Amino acid sequence: xxxxxxxxxxxxxxxxxxxxxxxxxxxxxxxxxxxxxxxxxxxxxxxxxxxxxxxxxxxxxxxxxxxxxxxxxxxxxxxxxxxxxxxxxxxxxxxxxxxxxxxxxxxxxx
Amino acid sequence: xxxxxxxxxxxxxxxxxxxxxxxxxxxxxxxxxxxxxxxxxxxxxxxxxxxxxxxxxxxxxxxxxxxxxxxxxxxxxxxxxxxxxxxxxxxxxxxxxxxxxxxxxxxxxxxxxxxxxxxxxxxx
Numbered sequence: 001x002x003x004x005x006x007x008x009x010x011x012x013x014x015x016x017x018x019x020x021x022x023x024x025x026x027x028x029x030x031x032x033x034x035x036x037x038x039x040x041x042x043x044x045x046x047x048x049x050x051x052x053x054x055x056x057x058x059x060x061x062x063x064x065x066x067x068x069x070x071x072x073x074x075x076x077x078x079x080x081x082x083x084x085x086x087x088x089x090x091x092x093x094x095x096x097x098x099x100x101x102x103x104x105x106x107x108x109x110x
Numbered sequence: 111x112x113x114x115x116x117x118x119x120x121x122x123x124x125x126x127x128x129x130x131x132x133x134x135x136x137x138x139x140x141x142x143x144x145x146x147x148x149x150x151x152x153x154x155x156x157x158x159x160x161x162x163x164x165x166x167x168x169x170x171x172x173x174x175x176x177x178x179x180x181x182x183x184x185x186x187x188x189x190x191x192x193x194x195x196x197x198x199x200x201x202x203x204x205x206x207x208x209x210x211x212x213x214x215x216x217x218x219x220x221x222x223x224x225x226x227x228x229x230x231x232x233x234x
Contacts, residue, residue, distance in 0.1 A: 034216065038155075045224040046224055051209065052220075099157045
């Protein structure tokens, strides 16, 4: 099964941009590459912010963007705001009709 | 607008069976996969498994021997049962709808609608 690795934490100042990586342990292609990203504030349910690697749900700020390079998917948040401080998770197909989440990244807005 | 409402017992003793149900309101039940995800206190998200509206299931291999996900299309509901629970199963359990698409011939899925979560504690 494919696993996903995220940094435990990232930080940035208001107005800056940050990038969170999500690296797959295997070199699979196809559905494995089509990562989704979720934002989770404390005590709340996760919220979808990116799907199919780079698409945003309707109504979501364009400050959030997704990309991919090789085995690594990335979430970039530009123009950081205080309300972006949250936990972020990537998720992908893991083979054999299963799915896997990355370990999560805590974003701190300084 | 689709909403998921979930409920179930919040306090269990070791060896008991966890049972949760998620009801779908305001949208179609057919044509979707429906998932269960959990989050132990202070830890990350773990995918438990999913069910298609027709009843086809996929499970996390690490939980497969203890998990059963079922569907009741007449009520637009799906349910999770996890047997022989231990303290390690203490978590917030979420239900979610799986959106889907096709990209260059490959299907992809994502959790686009989530329930609010149910806290389940396993303690003697």
